[in-house]
Amino acid sequence: MTNEELKFNIEKHPINHAEDIEKEIDILFGNKIGAIYNFGKELLFDVSPDNLSEVLNILRNNPDLEFNVLAYIKKKPEKNLLLIGLLSYDKGITINIRVKNIIAERRIDYKSIIDSVKKYFKNAQYYSDRQYLKDTNRDAVILSQLPETLDTFDIYLSFEDNIINQAYLSNEISMFNQDILFKNSDINKIIAKINILSYKAAVFPELCFCLGIENLLSLKIPKRATYIRMLLCELFRISSHLSFIANTSLIIGNQNALNYTLTEKEKILNIIEIITGSRVIPNFIRIGGVKKDIDDSIIKMILKSLPGIFKNIRKIEDLFSSDIVILGKLKEIAYLNIKDARSFGLTGPNLRASGFRYDLRKDAGYLLYKDFSFTIPLGRYGDNLDRVIIRFKEIYQALKIINEIAKILPIGPVAKMMDHSAIVFEESPIISSVECPDGIFKLYIEIKPGSEIEIIPIGPVSNNMHACEQSLEGCNFDNLLTTISSFCIESPEMY
Amino acid sequence: MLLILRKIGIIILTLGINLYIVSFLNNKIIARMELRRGFKGYKRSGTGFPFFSSLKYIAKDYDFSVWDIIIFVLSLSIWAFLPISYNISLVESDFNLIAVIIIYVLIIIFRIFSVSYSKYGFIISDSLKRINQILALMLPMFFCILSVAVLNSTLNFRTIINSQYQLWNIAYQPVGFVVFFISILLQIKLLNLFDLNKFTFEGNILKEGEGISKLVHRFSGYIIIFFMIILFNTLYLGGWEKLYMIRGDIMVALKFYVVLIFIIIFERSISNINNETKIINLSYKILLPLSVFNLLLTIVFYILRNVYSLV
């Protein structure tokens, strides 16, 4: 490595920038923003609706800050609240802007706010009213159908000679209100309920919630508990990716791959059941640790079964990557280059398939991923094939991590002894995020007096859908289904 | 008159028995290929699973359409021209081959027509595409049939089979044999004829129709498979010519099931092909030139043998 490259890499490496930005904020914004909260790589600003435009202007146009990506907008009309997330990939920091009226009676005018965001960020139009879905002059509507990736939305299409001009995905039928879900629940109840937010990989919402609360209480977790958490995370990541592969092979029409994948998934679910007691809903992670310990016999069993699983998944990958018919449906279709992928605020495997390295497991350093050596697989072209292959590669990396964890699992307690009812929370918002199989999963948690908890989940669904819509333009009608399934838009969205 | 009725009875009985065996075999083989058990009798209805699973459509509500009657009649009448074995044939003429091909094309066209007023717009465009693809696949098949007809200088099935008493046509027409096999395999794949496991998303012609019309579609699907295999058998594998001590009838059954199992396994080895351009490229760039080349070769051979009597 030459000196110049080294220098460049050091400059680019994101270290402790959140604090630096926090220091500069007073100089930059003056009194335009209210309170500032810092959660590691996440910052939360309080901004009133009147000042929002100026704040966005500063954030967007200041060359030092580089917050040039809109990650999400979450509307909460009944709470009179709006959350806007701005992302800087190079620094690895997210700025979450909470727009709240100081005067309680005055309602936020959502339309004008989104219009003002649209000036600075192009992809904000995805979050505003989309007239096209209500028009009658579209060529075809595909209603939600059976396979798992295609069942949470309707597809509105306009096309000419088999080439798609415009495609819109509407997930109105699968959105549901999570306020009823979390009504009158305290912390322990929420852990048992929250896993429904991402049902393919149900451990991640639990983990995200517990990490957030632990951050607030500044608890230190026993090492063994952390390792067990990581073990579970990787197992669920494999299971989620396997169900993605099962879906894709179902849509491609390769029954053999589907059946092999389902068999392997059964083995993984088996291990999960031995550890947690349930195949899908773990309810295993607690504040301060995990629910129960793992026996040595179980770890031996896991170590014994890993090579077989690895071998069989290699076989499935071989099926995918050497069949001309499958390659014809995946290769060189629906490109997404790095610049576009970043502008949609994509995260997770879909972003990495385009060749950009951004993974919270290494960048944010939550849990103890820094103890393990694993590589983050990258794609090259960002086409359908890359998006499929990268998931295979992530499965291998996850198997590697599991293998390492099972070998060096330290001895010790698995939970911090504490009385949950005695904890008194200070009233403050929390934002915590984890790397879910499909992207970054975020939770905005607000604890109110009387231990009533308000949660706003922020998943990767809307970003993936937006990117999918854009990459479908100019795509052949034959490749519609494989393209959509390769983006892995599965869990429904909450509002 | 009685003789004809007896023959019709034999044909329908043969078809019925084979329909039962084939649908049972299909289910079982597909299941074993996927390391599953396949259908295993649960309670009384277990023994007659293929029978009951198709018969149940009678018990459902349904709307009957004209297309179904036409398809049903056509798929039965195809056997009047195509002899299954030496004593089961109704019409004997010099143009049997042409009649069979016309009926086959009609069945497929009517099948596609009968689904084209579906309420799923997706399927309409899909079935139009399929007409295009199937036509592209049929052309090489016709050239292959033509070259066999030229080789044996007849359009009658009985003569074609009788002229294979020494050597099967596969020895004279290896290229035609391969092209014909690929063509019927892809046609079966495209029409999704072996569709027992309905767990798919792609627009499928067999998906359409409810009640009795579904039954008719299924029946005609199996009839097309039978037709293709019997035609394949007749043209290239010597039909009911006996081999050493084995009787002709048994040879037909043996060859039928061997080819059927081959087709079932091959059909599952290919992923769903719905890429229109790929199929058309394959057929126009590879299959069609090969079959035309084969035809020309056969004509040259024919001229050398019959006109100059050199061979």
Place this chain on the structure above:
Amino acid sequence: MSISLIKSSFNIYVSGFGCCKQEIIASVGPVYDISRFGISIASYPEDADVLIIQGFLNRKYIKRLFEIYGAMKNPKWIVAYGRCAIENAFFESDDDLIKTFKEKINFDIYVPGCPPRPEAFIYAMLRLMEKT
């Protein structure tokens, strides 16, 4: 007679989104192999004999469910699969739509669990076959 014919081989249509769906699809796989009992999954409601309601249902999807139920041919059965479907967990009880939903749709069998295991699904289908 005719109903027992249909019950000898079911086509099922799975509606809704939720964790139960992956367990149903797992029961199609080689380990559980629901096709042993002649049960297969249909892609279109017209083919289906049994409608399985599972997972989260919002207002718009319930309207869609009525359409799906109307498209199915008689005779037909409905299964409530999993906790969310049994108690309509994501709705307030005084909602009008829920009332019409409960009036119009009579469940033939209830499968509790969150989510029920694939074996429970097979067991439920066998019990549905036995039901007279």
Place this chain on the structure above:
Amino acid sequence: MLRVIKNFFINLGNIFRKPKTVLYPKEKILIHEGSRGLPRLKLNLDTLDIICNGCKDCERACPQQCITIRSGYEDNETVLDEFYINLGLCSFCGNCVEVCKNKAIDLSYRYQLAEYDIESLKIEKMDLVKQAEYSIRDFWTKL
């Protein structure tokens, strides 16, 4: 093209391989230790009484509010009168087991549950006691 022929031989080989299917109603997959099934009430093995004293801790801890307990007072101690579980709401999360101080409630290994009637999903005290036969992992050998 080569792949198709390779697949053909893989499929042909699979036909002669042993299927992976478990013939469910006859033979069953042995459910793992600690798997969560239907809740059950434990008995004190010496006196054959129900251990539960009706303290309502589990009712409070249940995230789905599926447990209903009615308890009375006798000699300054709470006594259990009635104990209902609505299985339709239960998510088998195991929070009630975790919270119980007397270890009076436990999860059995019973998971095949399907009822024709929604009323039969509401389970009483005595039914919950009877679930004890399902608390052994290979219970079906006795059926």
